[in-house]
Amino acid sequence: MNRNERLRLAGGRDTFIPGWVDRVQLLEAVVSTQEEAKKLAESGAPQGTTVRAEEQTGGRGRMGRKWHSPRGKGIWMSVVLRPELPLSLTPQLTLLAGVAVCLAIREVTGVQAGIKWPNDLLAGGRKVCGILLESSLREGRLHYAIAGIGIAANLTEEDYPPDLQGIGTSLLIEGGGIPVDRSALTAAVLTELEYLYLVYMEQGFAPIRELWESMSVTLGRQVGFNTPQGRCEATAVGLDDNGGLLLKDGTGSVIRVLSGEIEMI
Numbered sequence: 001m002n003r004n005e006r007l008r009l010a011g012g013r014d015t016f017i018p019g020w021v022d023r024v025q026l027l028e029a030v031v032s033t034q035e036e037a038k039k040l041a042e043s044g045a046p047q048g049t050t051v052r053a054e055e056q057t058g059g060r061g062r063m064g065r066k067w068h069s070p071r072g073k074g075i076w077m078s079v080v081l082r083p084e085l086p087l088s089l090t091p092q093l094t095l096l097a098g099v100a101v102c103l104a105i106r107e108v109t110g111v112q113a114g115i116k117w118p119n120d121l122l123a124g125g126r127k128v129c130g131i132l133l134e135s136s137l138r139e140g141r142l143h144y145a146i147a148g149i150g151i152a153a154n155l156t157e158e159d160y161p162p163d164l165q166g167i168g169t170s171l172l173i174e175g176g177g178i179p180v181d182r183s184a185l186t187a188a189v190l191t192e193l194e195y196l197y198l199v200y201m202e203q204g205f206a207p208i209r210e211l212w213e214s215m216s217v218t219l220g221r222q223v224g225f226n227t228p229q230g231r232c233e234a235t236a237v238g239l240d241d242n243g244g245l246l247l248k249d250g251t252g253s254v255i256r257v258l259s260g261e262i263e264m265i
Contacts, residue, residue, distance in 0.1 A: 020048030031058040037078035052077035075151040104188035114217035126169035153180040224263040
């Protein structure tokens, strides 16, 4: 995000000094950065504490899927967040993280990634990043959230197992074979995430929604999704105030999807 954009979001004030980039713990091999970050959060680690690993042996995506995290090839990290929010609004944090990562990727690598609702970033029509937000409650209130971010930075086509070839891509592939400086991209992601988080806490979801919609590869597209009544197809038209996806079907009716997955047609 350039300075003019920061000034616009901050209402003309530009006093932001990034701090989260100094709270990164770099580990070698872990089962999951999510689990390591949860341990730190439970022990009182401050907001912005980040666990980044060279390799995950049991990385997880949404719905319990395994996340492919080979050594030295990507950015596998999890960030501790401590927002004072009702649990119903935590999906907004997933969208916020997507915006931050998308901005950082474009800035550092030049790859024009786009956001697929709710938690994927695509480049060249294939998945280059996934985001997993998990929340912890205490006495019925949100205690902390962990934002897991997995960016395929320097994977080659051969690094993907057969079941992911043609589905996953990397910034190296989409950037014409130019290696990504993973430390620089990590710092950019955390800087954008911290800044947008502060804007969100001060101004609410509206500025985040505006940025998300400007970088979305979902809006305006026909998508398929499952409902209790069966599979449906509709056109994605926007986000609601809570971060749900708004779809318009063939009758002109607007459908609100709060969770789950969509397939772009």
